[in-house]
Amino acid sequence: MGQDKLEVLLSRSVIERRVWELAAQISRDYEGEEPLLVGVLKGSFVFLADLVRNLSVPCRLDFVQVASYGSATKTCGEVAMVKDLGGPICGCHVLIVEDIVDTGLTLSWLVKLLGSRQPASLRVCALLDKKDRRVVPFEADYVGFPIPDRFVVGYGLDYGEKYRFLPEVCVLREAAFQEDI
Numbered sequence: 001m002g003q004d005k006l007e008v009l010l011s012r013s014v015i016e017r018r019v020w021e022l023a024a025q026i027s028r029d030y031e032g033e034e035p036l037l038v039g040v041l042k043g044s045f046v047f048l049a050d051l052v053r054n055l056s057v058p059c060r061l062d063f064v065q066v067a068s069y070g071s072a073t074k075t076c077g078e079v080a081m082v083k084d085l086g087g088p089i090c091g092c093h094v095l096i097v098e099d100i101v102d103t104g105l106t107l108s109w110l111v112k113l114l115g116s117r118q119p120a121s122l123r124v125c126a127l128l129d130k131k132d133r134r135v136v137p138f139e140a141d142y143v144g145f146p147i148p149d150r151f152v153v154g155y156g157l158d159y160g161e162k163y164r165f166l167p168e169v170c171v172l173r174e175a176a177f178q179e180d181i
Ligand code: XMP
Pocket: 043, 068, 073, 075, 098, 099, 100, 101, 102, 103, 104, 105, 106, 107, 150, 151, 152, 153, 157, 158, 159
């Protein structure tokens, strides 16, 4: 499976512990509410599944899929909606759940769009944050791990649709980019 291309950055137990902490914080912040968690497909699917199972408040779920154009590893800033929400969010407490904030372009675009639909509140929870790569200012309300500027895969994240199934977050070594995917 080419494991030599991968270096574990965040182990299963480290992720498990942090997801539990995030869920505890979110449960406290939304006490008495039933937030609508919006997963950004596809990368957030593993994180979202683990997060909701650790919440102690009830929640509802929906998904969006956005396309950020560019190469397999870099966004160029043009974002488009591939799959929109299943219904209106007017009056809902919306929490966007994303795998990673990189340039910030995708999430600032999505926050602006969903914010225009009159939610009662709108926050963002991202598992990973590459702060050094911001092109536009963007701060998620909940962040699992700040990470260095390395391309990562696993725990939902992919390179050319590969590696999403890995239970750890791994750095994809440079050599792997030169090979066929
Ligand atoms: P922006 O740059 O808009 O991008 O914040 C967010 C999206 O870019 C993808 N991305 C990554 N995907 N490993 C990945 O598998 C990475 O290291 C990485 N960095 C950015 C991801 O789809 C995210 O939603």
